[in-house]
Amino acid sequence: xxxxxxxxxELEGAVLSEIHHRGHDTAFQVRRxxxxxxxxxxxxxxxxxxxxxxRLADAALIExxxxxxxxxxxxxxxSPQGIAALEAWICDPVRATSVGVDPFRLRSGLWAxxxxxxxxxALRRLQHAVDEELERLxxxxxxxxxxxxxxxxxxxxxxxxxxxxLMQQPPHRLSQT
Amino acid sequence: xxxxxxxxxELEGAVLSEIHHRGHDTAFQVRRxxxxxxxxxxxxxxxxxxxxxxRLADAALIExxxxxxxxxxxxxxxSPQGIAALEAWICDPVRATSVGVDPFRLRSGLWAxxxxxxxxxALRRLQHAVDEELERLxxxxxxxxxxxxxxxxxxxxxxxxxxxxLMQQPPHRLSQT
DNA sequence: CCGAACATGTAACCTGTTACATGATTAC
DNA sequence: GTAATCATGTAACAGGTTACATGTTCGG
Numbered sequence: 001x002x003x004x005x006x007x008x009x010e011l012e013g014a015v016l017s018e019i020h021h022r023g024h025d026t027a028f029q030v031r032r033x034x035x036x037x038x039x040x041x042x043x044x045x046x047x048x049x050x051x052x053x054x055r056l057a058d059a060a061l062i063e064x065x066x067x068x069x070x071x072x073x074x075x076x077x078x079s080p081q082g083i084a085a086l087e088a089w090i091c092d093p094v095r096a097t098s099v100g101v102d103p104f105r106l107r108s109g110l111w112a113x114x115x116x117x118x119x120x121x122a123l124r125r126l127q128h129a130v131d132e133e134l135e136r137l138x139x140x141x142x143x144x145x146x147x148x149x150x151x152x153x154x155x156x157x158x159x160x161x162x163x164x165x166l167m168q169q170p171p172h173r174l175s176q177t
Numbered sequence: 178x179x180x181x182x183x184x185x186x187e188l189e190g191a192v193l194s195e196i197h198h199r200g201h202d203t204a205f206q207v208r209r210x211x212x213x214x215x216x217x218x219x220x221x222x223x224x225x226x227x228x229x230x231x232r233l234a235d236a237a238l239i240e241x242x243x244x245x246x247x248x249x250x251x252x253x254x255x256s257p258q259g260i261a262a263l264e265a266w267i268c269d270p271v272r273a274t275s276v277g278v279d280p281f282r283l284r285s286g287l288w289a290x291x292x293x294x295x296x297x298x299a300l301r302r303l304q305h306a307v308d309e310e311l312e313r314l315x316x317x318x319x320x321x322x323x324x325x326x327x328x329x330x331x332x333x334x335x336x337x338x339x340x341x342x343l344m345q346q347p348p349h350r351l352s353q354t
Numbered sequence: 355c356c357g358a359a360c361a362t363g364t365a366a367c368c369t370g371t372t373a374c375a376t377g378a379t380t381a382c
Numbered sequence: 383g384t385a386a387t388c389a390t391g392t393a394a395c396a397g398g399t400t401a402c403a404t405g406t407t408c409g410g
Contacts, residue, residue: 097303
């Protein structure tokens with residue numbers, strides 16, 4: 001049971017930011033925020049969120065206080081050390097600028113290797129999936145707060161870049177007919 | 178020990194593509210390709226690569242044959258089922274167009290919440306890190322084959338988008354002097 | 355011959371996943 | 383009262399990580 005005193009995982013940083021900047025005070029609400037977010041990458045599974053909060057509390061980055069009024073539960077807030085850790089996580093330039101895991105980039109060099117007809121069909125499907133995702137993101141925009149909106153706008157820009165990239169691809173390789 | 182008959186992990190798909198499209202025939206070479214790639218997201222740890230290849234071989238997607246000439250080792254190649262599985266993985270539109278894990282996007286809504294002076298310094302550092310990464314990627318371009326070049330060009334476009342985004346950010350929030 | 359690179363693996367660990375379990379509170 | 387939602391967790395599992403262990407082959 002290691003405590004994240006040195007560096008936070010991406011999920012732990014996201015949990016801290018949800019509590020501090022987006023005002024989710026119970027673990028359940030943090031979890032649901034992940035489940036319903038149009039731009040955050042985790043499923044919000046209980047088996048990830050509750051242990052993460054436990055670790056952050058053990059490291060004294062999160063303070064817990066039982067809720068007395070209304071529904072019972074545990075109200076979460078950041079300790080001064082928690083705020084400092086969150087800020088360090090937000091600003092870490094190495095972490096923030098690393099490439100991340102991008103399934104599109106990973107495949108981008110491989111579509112060109114496909115048989116022309118297979119390739120044309122694949123690109124068509126990809127274009128369709130990107131367009132659908134774009135529409136989903138755009139319609140979700142007005143329900144979001146500042147933080148989620150910025151993330152979602154970034155996702156939109158990414159999908160637009162993918163869409164442009166797909167359209168720039170030649171419909172088939174040189175060797176046909 | 179589940180065999181990946183239904184769907185491949187991103188690492189498994191990348192392993193198949195390294196063997197099939199980039200011509201790495203031993204596990205060691207696949208591993209080193211991950212370690213030295215400027216655009217692939219894994220560390221190429223032995224504890225990930227060797228078990229993945231084992232799973233793919235167990236699922237009959239990879240054929241193994243001992244090398245007789247020169248250094249000894251095991252030559253890997255894709256079975257017909259392996260080629261089909263790879264193609265399905267490459268073309269899967271849901272997987273290929275999912276947002277992925279992007280540390281920059283995750284933080285993009287949070288920099289605006291920082292204290293103006295902290296924020297200005299953070300953005301400066303981020304810009305610097307992006308520029309350095311851009312240069313590193315660009316200089317690596319001429320040593321790469323087609324597949325890796327496409328991936329790296331995508332990474333370059335991504336970092337350029339980040340750079341533009343950072344420059345568009347106002348130096349501080351409205352409430353100062 | 356000796357160090358570097360080739361080649362293959364295992365063990366302990368970490369952190370995410372799904373699926374299950376339990377109970378309190380609110381809305382109808 | 384009962385169904386949905388709020389709220390918190392655990393267990394089994396999956397698939398990565400680092401670190402360690404072992405032996406081979408090539409270059410100088």
